Every structure is written in C-alpha cells, then in structure tokens.
Amino acid sequence: MTYLKKLFPLLFLFHLVSCGEQVKTALQKPNIIYIMSDDHTTQGFGIYGSRLAGLNPTPNLDKLAKEGMIFDNAFVNNAICVPSRAAIITGQRAQTNGVLDLEGTIAPEKQYFPKEMKKLGYQTAIVGKWHLHHEPAAFDYYQVLPGQGKYYDPEFRVQGEKLWPKNVVQTKGHSSDMIMDATLDYLKNKRDKDQPFFLMHHFKAPHDDFEYAPRYENYLADTFIPEPESLYEIGNHGSVAVRGKNDSLTRIIGSSVSHRNVIRNQAMNIYWNDSTIYKQYRNAKDIGQEELVKWEMDAAEKEYTSKVYQDYLKKYLRCVKGVDDNIKRLLDYLETEGLLENTIIVYTGDQGFMLGEHDYIDKRWMYDESMRMPFFVRYPEKIKAGSRTDAIINNTDFAPTIIELAGGTTPEYMQGKSFKSILETGTEPEDWQKATYYRYWMHLAHRHQNPAHFGIRTKDYKLIFYYGKYWVNTDDPNVVWNKESWGNDFSNHTPPAWEFYDLNKDPKEMNNTYNKPENRAIIDDLKKQLFTMREDLNETDANYPHIQKVIDEYWDK
Template identity: 65%
Template sequence: MKNFEFIVLLFGVLFCAVSCSTQNEQRPNIIYIMSDDHTSQAFGIYGSRLAKLNPTPTLDKIAGEGMIFDNAFCNNAICTPSRASIITGQYPQTNGVLDLDGEIAPERQYLPAEMKKLGYQTAMVGKWHLKQEPAAFDYYSVLPGQGDYYNPTFRTRGSKQWPENTIKMTGHSSDCITDVTLDWLKNKRDKSKPFFLMHHYKAPHDMFEFADRYKDYLEDTYIPEPASMYYNGENGSIATRGENDELIHDIGSSIGHRNTIRNMGMHMDIDPNLPDPEYKHLAYQEYLKRYLRCVKGVDDNLERLFAYLKAEGLMENTIIIYTGDQGFYLGEHDYIDKRWMYEESMRMPFFVRYPKMIEAGQRTDAIINNTDFAPTIIELAGGKVPDYMQGHSFKTILETGEEPANWQKSTYYRYWMHMAHRHANPAHFGIRTKNYKLIFFYGKYWKDTRVESNIEGWGNRYGFETPVAWEFYDLKKDPQEMKNEYNNTAYKPIIAELKKQLKTKRAELNEEDADFPHIQEVIDAHWDD
C-alpha cells in the first residue's frame, strides 16, 4: 500500500513538473527594447526624408515581420516622466513623476512586479533613469543617471546597499549594454522560466558620442534638410514666439543662431562668426551625422542580439518590442531636443514582432501611448491588467490587426518643466486625435515659484512666466504643423468639441490642477479665449 501511494505521489510530482515546464515553454519571452531619443524620423519604415539613408536595416526588418504603429505617442516628452509612465502604466500626477527630479520606488515598479507574479524572470539592463534601485527586477545592471557613452559604470545588485555595487566596463555604452544582456541570457537567467527583459540603450541621446568605428559613416553624404528649419511658416503663437516674434531668440533651442542661449552649432564646434544659413547648414549636417552614427551603433548591436536569439532557437517564441522613450527633433521647425507637443517630439516609434500571433507586414493607425505599454505586456504574458493602471491593453489589435470600435480616439499630453534646461520650452498640455491637435500653453512652472533663470541676459527678461495662448492644427491638411489655425473661424465647432474632450480627459486621468491653483487660475481665465 505504501509503495502504491509512493508511486501515485511520484507520478503526480512528475506530471506537475512536466506540465509546469510545458506551460513555461509555451508562454512567450518578452524583450522590451528602448533607445533614448530614437525618433521615428530616423528609421526607414516611417518614410521620413532620412529613410533613403537606410540608418536602421536591422530594425526595419524586425518591424516588417510584425506590426508597426503609426500613431504611438508619449504623454510627456522627457526621459524620466516617460519611463515612469512605462513602468507604472500611469499618468504623471498618479505616479508622481512630473519632471526630471521624479523617481519610482521599488514598491511602485509595477510592470516587473506584475510579470513576476505571472512566473516570469525579470531583468533590466541599460539606462534606468528613475533614481531609486530597480529592486522589483530579479536582475539589473543599470547606468547611473544618464550614464557615460564610453567606459560606462553599471549599478548592480550585490552585498552592499544601492547604489554602491558597481562594475566598470570598457568600450562604447551600446556595445557594453548589449554585452551585459547577452551575458544574462547566456549565463544568468533561469532557463526553466519565461523571461521579461527590458533592454535600454543610452544612445542616441545628446551629445551623440558614437563608437570610433563609425567615424567615417555618412562622412561624405549630404543629409536631407527639413524645409521648416529655414521657414517655419505660421507654426506657433505668442506663447512660443512672443508678441511680434520678440521671444524667438529665447524659446526653443535651435539649430542655427536663432536661439542665443543654446543652439546646436555651439555643440558641433561650428565657427560662431559664420552667419545663417551657412552656420545652420553646417551645424545640422554635423549634428545629424553624429546622431545617425549613434543610431547605427544601436542597430548593429541589435543584430548581435537577434543573432543570438536565432542561434538559441528563442526568436520565434520571443515577443520583440522596440520603441524610443519619446520623439526627438532633427531640425524640424529649427528645434533640437524634445519636450514639445508637436509631432516630432510627441510621436514615438513603436513596433512589435511575434510571428505566433502577429502577421508580418502590418501597420495600424490606432492611437496608443506609453501608459498603454505595461497593460499590453501584462496581457501578452497571460495576465490581467490591474485596476490601478490607467493605460489600456492593445493586445487585440496585435492579434487581429483591427482597431476595436470602442478603442480610444485621442491621447493626452502635458509638459511640466516650464522654461527649463536652456531648451526653454513653455509648459503646456493638450489633446491629439487622428485628425487634429489642440494645445494650451499656460506659461508657468508646476511649482508656484518665480525664481529667475541663472542664465545671464535671459532670466532678467521674463523670469519663469511666458505668454498664454492656444494652438490648433489640422493634421490631415497640415501634417507638418506649419499653420496654427486656432483663430480660423471655420474650425470653431471642432475646437469647441476638442476643448470639451480635453476637459473630460483631464478629469478622467487625474490630470487636473486642483493642487496647482496658480495654474488653474490661468486655465480658468483663458479657457474661452
């Protein structure tokens, strides 16, 4: 009898082990890849003026084997808030990260925590930028802050308290980050479990330090230039240009001489005595070559990563997601950096490859944003989206290629860091649909302060307050956003409807300004302007 009971027990244990192992093998691995400031203009698949340069052949191939999203957006085009929304599935006022000073504590690192509940082994490699220890991950090796392009230091888990456990590597950061990920995949992961890996590059963030092997890449190539770099039409308003354009030299860092505080020519070692347009042309050409050399380094390193996955038989059962942490300006409107709600800054590249679910060669214009990433990843792993997440899963879009009838028709955006970091962008919020964009510039920092800038000759002019204005763009008619149509009476009914939707969305998303009465005062005074 005892022998019989033992055999039954043994059989049960073996059956459970086989069943659990089979279940884990069937569940997909998920790799979320994100490059810092890799904008949609710098791909072949998005058909920009740079597509013919073929800067991303590896990524273009992966994208073509899955689904490309043409309307993926961030809710705040700056590193820390965007990453906070991705890791929490929440908007800034809910997760508490409004600007670059924000941080996410381990207990609020919701995405890896939810994935661990589902039986996934989790890892975070590369740029983290959320200050506190990424302790919710089983494994991490992350750059301190922005990190270094060359010979980077990584913070790891160890015997000492965070952030004292570090390793120093030799080489370019894109190479080193890929080396760390490959080492984890080969030697450190538990191969009995599915894995969720966040693989984040520092490149191509400024100041665009590329690996030496790319110094001749594009050297003798003319980089196509955006027309709006030289002629900005009727883009903007008094909030971005000032009365009679009196603020164009102060607001929005530039390529050429327009911005007297920060322009790309200063960083590209262009002779400051040269006048525009020659100065602007030379600055742009050098800027784009350095930027695209960093992009090339990312693309080549991902070829290494994908080659390993193929060699190990992991490629077909691994969901590959690629994106940037926001968009980035490559000279459009004579801007550099990001922060704006305009397209080049707000739009994120985003595509997903998973042959078992997603038919190759698909595109969608369904609107998604970075709060939707975590819910989607959780559902792809077989889980249920937790109620505390504000984003929505678009798993059904990946499965069917169709946008559900009840899918979101718009997305919300807000930039909080008023006139910060010499880029000097006014604070604003707004709503974007597939056809239209409405932006409200309220001209104040989220903290109730009037501390003046410490930049000589700048802060003394207007401190931290700028003019208030609305902007409206018809994106079907004017995809480059060259004409602010807010005062065009033909659009009055559309603008009124968008204001109604914007007000509703701010309430639904916990993005109103009850805690910031100095801002709410401006909103109330100018809502009906």
C-alpha cells in the first residue's frame, strides 16, 4: 500500500505530461491558408520566367514562392471558373461531381474539402469569390461574393438570421482590399484561437474586366510591355478546327486582342469600315494602289493592336499588383502574430489566362498559357525553401494533398492524388502520374467562340482533339441543343481535328505536327493513354452518343 501511495503521484504526473503533450500536439497542428486568384496566369509572375518577368509584377508572391516549393507543371482540368472550383472543392472530375460548365453547382453535401478538414479538427472558413451558387454551408464561416461579384464596393453574403442568400454585408473600396480586410478580420476576431484553421481566401482579381484600384493608375504607365511574337504571327499553330479551311474560321473563333475576331475582341471600339484608310482601300482602282493601301492597312492594324495590347496588359498587371500588395498585408499579420512558421500557405490561380499569345484573350483553351496554373506551397517545417518540381499535378490533387498535410488520408471518393511526398522530399515517385487530362465542354460559348475539345498533356507532348459538336438532350439523343445562357447563335458545328505539339522543340505551341509521319508512334501511344484516362476518370462520352460518333470516326485519322 505504501508503494502504491508513492507510485500514484508519479502516475498522475505522467498523465498530466501525456495530456499536455496531446494538447501541445493539437495546438501545433499547422494552420492552412489556401489562396486563389481568378485568372492569375503563370505569365503574370516573376518566378515563371515569362516575357513579363523582367517587370517584376509579383515581388511578394515571388518571395513567398521561393521560401517553399514551386510547381512548373500544375494544370487545370477545364480552364473556366466554376468547373475548376468544383474540381478543387470535391477532388473530382467534371462528370463525377456534375459540374461541366458555368451553371454547375456544388450543394453543401458535396462540399467535400471543408467537410474532410473539419473531421481533422480544423475550423473552416472561405472568404472572397465562391461562384458555386449554393450556400457554402459546409464551412464554419463564410463571407463570399455573389456570383462573380463587383470590383468596386462589393457586397458579400454572410451567415445570419435570414436564409441564404439574404444576409448581405456592403463594403466600400476595391475588391482585393475588401477581401483581404475580411480575411484579416476573420483571423483577428472571428476564429477560435485554440483551434487550427483552414482558410480559403479567393481574390476576384485579376478577372476581366481588370478594374484596378485607383492608386495603381500610374503603375507601368510609361513602360513598354513585352509582346508575344504570336500576337502577330500565327505560324503553323492550330488546325482546321480552330482556323477553318483556308483560315475561314479565324474571324469568329477565339476572342482576340486585334480586330481578327469580329465577334469579340479587345479592339471593338474601332470599326475599320468607317476608317479613312479602309475607304482608300475599297476605292482603289488599280492593283498597285490596292497593294500599297493594303500594306498601309496592315501596318495601321499592327500599330493599333499594339496599343490595345499595351492597355490590356497594363490593366491586367495593375490588378495583379493589387493582389501582390495585399498578400504582403497577410504575411505581415501572420509574422506579427507568430503564425507564419506554423501555417501552410498555398497560392494558385483558378486556371491560366491568354495574354495575347496566338492573338487570344481569356482562357478555355488547352494551350499552356490557359491550361497551366501557378502553384506553390510554403511550409518551413516540412518543405525545403528554394525547391522546385516538374511533377505533373492537376487541380483535383489539391484537396487530397492538403488533407494529408493536415494528418488525414485521401477519401476513396476523391479522384485526385496526394503529392504530399513530393512536397516533403522534393522527389517525384516512380509511380507518379505521367500525364493529365483536359476537357472543355462549352462549345462556341459566350462569344469567345472556343470549340469544345479534350486532350492529354505529358511533360514532353500535348495531343488535343476538337470534336466540334454541341451537347444533346440526353432524353432524346436526336435533339441537338445549346444552352441559351451560353449566348451562342452560331448554328454550325466546327470541323473535327487533332493537334499535336512537341513541347521540347516547340514550347510556345507554334507548330502543329500531327500529320508528320515521324510523330506517328508517339501520337499512337498518346491516344492509348488518352483512351485509358477517359475510361479510368469517368470522362467518356457514353452519355453523348453524337459526340462519341465523331470521336469514333476521327480517332484514327
């Protein structure tokens, strides 16, 4: 009995130490901030070495990236806002989560990412752009924009006494500042400081129409923005699917910087039919004069395209500047509060964006400027500063990775794969995915006029198939239809075609060499991989027989 009396205090002390260690471990669990900007493409950074890198557009983001791991081959599954965000929040592909276009929705029961984080003991929050239409009710806290939201004086939907979406907070200022204000308010005043947090912070910027804060009016005002050569020279880029026979579709396919696309372009305010030089050309009487005036027209068009491009890029980069400056506000707060070292910080965009390459604006394309996402992660405890990888990841992989970094395991229902080991070791496993699959569904939608297509991208090659068909009403496969909300009145299908790019020889995708005999073995292998991926990912066209018919007809052509 005397022995037990002496032993009891030791056992009690051991119990206290054990409980203390458990509490300490819980408190030390890393906080996680997932930051995503809208349309912030890799060309708009210093770290990705684009033609714009010399402008130093993102000093704060570059510093953050260099303190962790930078991904050079992060790709979106569908370069359009809602499907990308759905893939991230579910860890699933389009036909599994049900979101194929901008009208897709994710109901609270399918908001898997925050649900899984709550299971791991995290308080969850989302601030900024949501765009998945249903209430983000799976989060413990939210303050989100309605739909796309406004650049100036945005209102936010919040929790409250009324049913979603009737609880509204009105703010006054630029959206990038207001969204960061909301995030800092959450971190300072709204969270439980004894519990780790998972926060999704989503900027609206730099989404088109690039309405920047007034303080950036003079930023880059006197700077010439480097222009892509492909803005003026198309080369052998594209195919009959995007250019038409004898370039007959170039006036309507792919929204442009120049006047090339007559349906949607950045130069819509100028109408050449009313210009003096156009009238001179129209009234030319002899071939010599006609050719001279045509040359003058071409020179004038190039000069005007350059002016439009300079305006376009300066507005874009001013929005990016607002994002970058607000990132510093966040980092300063985290450092002041002693949270920086124990917080995993992820930064990405919801897709890429065309900044004049091939004379394209917007996204949607499977070309790299549109398909590639910026992506980097900082976490000093586990991720080596200054590390970089060319491992292929896609946006369905984000949720599984963050779940595992938080101490969980990837749910079986998620199609994405965790790349936690790549972050922690800097090494790509031998069995890691060697390719990624892409699918754009919204055929000729929203006056951007991008044909529907799918394809495969490896580190070395890209293979794209444009099937050129609308959807159908699956209740009646013979009825072809197009969603009214897509704003498309173009009544013809576009020609099916393949495109193949050797990315080692042709990283800017200027030379479609699909028909070169020397590429046949590579292309055949890519088609086998593509077929298998579509089956494995539940991305076939079994429900769209009119599309499958085109695929079958053109697969071996």
